[in-house]
Amino acid sequence: MNMRISAGELTERSLQIIRDLKHLEGPMLPILHAIQAEFGYVPDEVKPVIASELNLSRAEVHGVVTFYHEFRDHPAGRHVLKLCRAEACQSMGSDRVADSARQLLGIDFHQTTLDGAVTLEAVYCLGLCACAPAAMLDGEVYGRVDEHCLSEIVAEARR
Amino acid sequence: MTVTIFVPRDAAALALGAEKVAEAIAQEIAIRGLDAKIVRNGSRGMFWLEPLVEVRTKEGRIAYGPVKSGDVKGLFDAGFLEGGQHALHLGPTKDIPFLRQQTRLTFSRCGVTDPLSLDDYRQYQGLKGLENAIAMTQAQIVAQVTDSGLRGRGGAGFPTGIKWKTVMDAAGPQKYIVCNADEGDSATFADRMIMEGDPFVLIEGMIIAGIATGATKGYVYTRSEYPHAIATMTKAVEIARAAGILGPSVMGSAHAFDMEIRSGAGAYVCGEETSLLNSLEGKRGIVRAKPPLPALQGFLGRPTVVNNVISLASVPVIMDRGAAFYRDFGMGRSRGTIPIQIAGNVKYGGLYETAFGLSLGEIVDHIGGGTATGRPVKAVQVGGPLGAYFPCALFDTPFDYEAFAARDGLIGHAGITVFDDSADMLKQARFAMEFCAIESCGKCTPCRIGSTRGVETADKIKQGIEPEKNKALLADLCNTMKFGSLCALGGFTPYPVMSAMNHFPEDFSPAPLIEAAE
Numbered sequence: 082m083n084m085r086i087s088a089g090e091l092t093e094r095s096l097q098i099i100r101d102l103k104h105l106e107g108p109m110l111p112i113l114h115a116i117q118a119e120f121g122y123v124p125d126e127v128k129p130v131i132a133s134e135l136n137l138s139r140a141e142v143h144g145v146v147t148f149y150h151e152f153r154d155h156p157a158g159r160h161v162l163k164l165c166r167a168e169a170c171q172s173m174g175s176d177r178v179a180d181s182a183r184q185l186l187g188i189d190f191h192q193t194t195l196d197g198a199v200t201l202e203a204v205y206c207l208g209l210c211a212c213a214p215a216a217m218l219d220g221e222v223y224g225r226v227d228e229h230c231l232s233e234i235v236a237e238a239r240r
Numbered sequence: 241m242t243v244t245i246f247v248p249r250d251a252a253a254l255a256l257g258a259e260k261v262a263e264a265i266a267q268e269i270a271i272r273g274l275d276a277k278i279v280r281n282g283s284r285g286m287f288w289l290e291p292l293v294e295v296r297t298k299e300g301r302i303a304y305g306p307v308k309s310g311d312v313k314g315l316f317d318a319g320f321l322e323g324g325q326h327a328l329h330l331g332p333t334k335d336i337p338f339l340r341q342q343t344r345l346t347f348s349r350c351g352v353t354d355p356l357s358l359d360d361y362r363q364y365q366g367l368k369g370l371e372n373a374i375a376m377t378q379a380q381i382v383a384q385v386t387d388s389g390l391r392g393r394g395g396a397g398f399p400t401g402i403k404w405k406t407v408m409d410a411a412g413p414q415k416y417i418v419c420n421a422d423e424g425d426s427a428t429f430a431d432r433m434i435m436e437g438d439p440f441v442l443i444e445g446m447i448i449a450g451i452a453t454g455a456t457k458g459y460v461y462t463r464s465e466y467p468h469a470i471a472t473m474t475k476a477v478e479i480a481r482a483a484g485i486l487g488p489s490v491m492g493s494a495h496a497f498d499m500e501i502r503s504g505a506g507a508y509v510c511g512e513e514t515s516l517l518n519s520l521e522g523k524r525g526i527v528r529a530k531p532p533l534p535a536l537q538g539f540l541g542r543p544t545v546v547n548n549v550i551s552l553a554s555v556p557v558i559m560d561r562g563a564a565f566y567r568d569f570g571m572g573r574s575r576g577t578i579p580i581q582i583a584g585n586v587k588y589g590g591l592y593e594t595a596f597g598l599s600l601g602e603i604v605d606h607i608g609g610g611t612a613t614g615r616p617v618k619a620v621q622v623g624g625p626l627g628a629y630f631p632c633a634l635f636d637t638p639f640d641y642e643a644f645a646a647r648d649g650l651i652g653h654a655g656i657t658v659f660d661d662s663a664d665m666l667k668q669a670r671f672a673m674e675f676c677a678i679e680s681c682g683k684c685t686p687c688r689i690g691s692t693r694g695v696e697t698a699d700k701i702k703q704g705i706e707p708e709k710n711k712a713l714l715a716d717l718c719n720t721m722k723f724g725s726l727c728a729l730g731g732f733t734p735y736p737v738m739s740a741m742n743h744f745p746e747d748f749s750p751a752p753l754i755e756a757a758e
Binding site: 105106107108109110111113114135144145148149150151152163167168169170171172173186204205206207208209210211212213215217220222223224225 | 245251252254255256288290305423425427428429432465467474500502503504505506520521522523524525526539583584585587591611621624625655657658659660663668671675678681726
């Protein structure tokens with residue numbers, strides 16, 4: 082992915098994104114989403130760039146980035162597997178599915194497999210509560226996820 | 241004549257394999273050289289039947305489901321384009337009991353039309369409410385919404401018309417309509433279904449709100465967990481703009497209104513309106529103290545209507561059919577219809593729009609058909625993670641804002657999670673505290689610290705450490721959170737905790753540890 086980017090290039094690409102979006106009312110979240118889409122995470126080096134362009138302090142930008150669960154401070158694996166852990170999924174055995182995901186991948190939530198293939202994330206509701214348990218691999222959604230279905234999803238991600 | 245086949249594009253249908261089914265159908269059409277086309281509709285909201293494929297025949301739309309891609313060839317062999325018999329044949333869609341017994345006002349088009357076809361939208365009564373609104377004064381529109389009895393469907397139940405009047409009367413060069421589409425409650429998916437299945441109704445509702453209050457700019461703040469809804473809404477806004485429905489002259493009138501779709505970033509608390517406004521402004525999603533009301537000082541400090549998706553999506557039908565038509569449904573002070581979302585461990589899970597007043601038991605046992613696992617129902621959580629757990633003994637509670645409040649519960653965004661008898665209510669109470677700890681914005685102490693202390697206290701009860709003392713402590717902590725928190729996150733977390741403790745005391749008195757006995 083974009084693991085090797087020079088600081089200059091990072092700043093330049095960030096500036097491009099920020100200048101495309103800063104005309105919006107409340108541009109911060111759209112900018113952070115776009116930065117994460119570009120680099121896979123929100124690099125520390127980008128925070129002062131955003132701060133300067135939006136006339137904020139670096140602390141303010143850092144505060145916003147760290148408030149939201151979605152923004153990462155380091156790159157994720159090639160795929161992100163999100164398992165819903167909220168009540169409707171719990172009622173259909175999502176805790177068991179979560180346990181087998183941990184076992185299958187050999188990692189806990191918020192961690193990435195050693196081969197860099199999969200990052201496992203907890204999510205609180207995908208709005209698929211009438212076909213629980215639910216999961217999302219990158220943008221793809223899955224309902225009624227059981228151990229078998231999960232192993233297929235993981236195999237797909239590791240391919 | 242070209243036959244139309246409907247395969248839903250709703251995320252839940254996709255999660256159950258609708259994309260593969262659509263591909264298989266397209267392939268069969270090509271192989272057999274048939275004159276047929278596929279329309280990707282929203283979902284009808286019967287998720288045990290998804291993917292639900294429909295065919296338009298002379299006898300109306302015939303449903304088949306749940307269809308797997310492997311079934312498609314057999315369906316064509318059985319002549320399903322003419323509504324032929326097959327093991328998955330469900331008969332006319334409108335006659336399926338789960339649908340037939342509903343009163344679909346807000347969701348009248350959802351699952352019926354192509355969500356991104358303005359022609360479909362117009363054909364099924366779309367834009368009539370807006371046309372009426374354009375011909376009215378601001379005060380008349382606000383009066384009609386007030387008279388309809390519509391209350392905020394996000395959970396708070398505040399009268400929509402009164403909120404609009406406050407913004408209408410507020411002075412300011414720029415006012416806003418903010419749609420709260422941050423639907424984070426487990427068991428709820430009504431907002432998602434509307435955004436994916438009938439996005440124009442939300443756009444129409446927002447424009448009407450804009451005309452009524454003098455706001456010219458709207459934002460839909462939705463969740464990053466809803467990529468399909470974001471994509472559909474974004475496209476719908478572009479289509480509406482190109483058609484002159486959004487823009488400097490709404491449908492050729494003197495009113496201007498435009499809107500944007502914004503995405504949150506995985507913070508549950510941003511469903512709270514003041515936290516949402518901070519997030520929309522690009523700040524940490526910290527709750528604001530009220531007053532000032534968002535209606536007077538909302539987005540960027542300007543007068544702002546913050547309404548839930550379903551509230552706004554219910555406005556077009558009120559403006560089309562009249563306040564009395566809508567108000568005649570329901571009971572007590574809960575007027576109109578409510579899209580109940582039946583979820584979790586339930587046989588017939590889905591969206592059921594009906595007038596207020598059904599009993600909880602009717603909803604869970606008769607409409608929902610009991611649990612999916614076939615075991616007895618133990619508890620149902622009504623209103624998402626901040627809603628109370630109800631035992632079967634309270635199944636006579638009518639679905640109504642006040643009736644639920646009277647029993648220390650809330651209907652919230654009308655989601656119901658069913659649990660079978662394997663549920664451990666102490667574990668559920670602990671989760672409620674854990675969730676509050678994860679999602680707390682951190683501004684007020686009862687929520688920020690209380691939630692963590694709550695998890696610890698629940699753990700002590702579980703471990704059998706001074707259970708009576710710790711149960712009293714947990715109740716006391718809940719009392720502090722309920723009355724000392726700034727917003728509903730800390731303030732309502734006690735509902736699931738206390739209801740679990742009060743209604744299921746047996747789960748809070750675990751058998752003495754075996755180790756201790758040795």
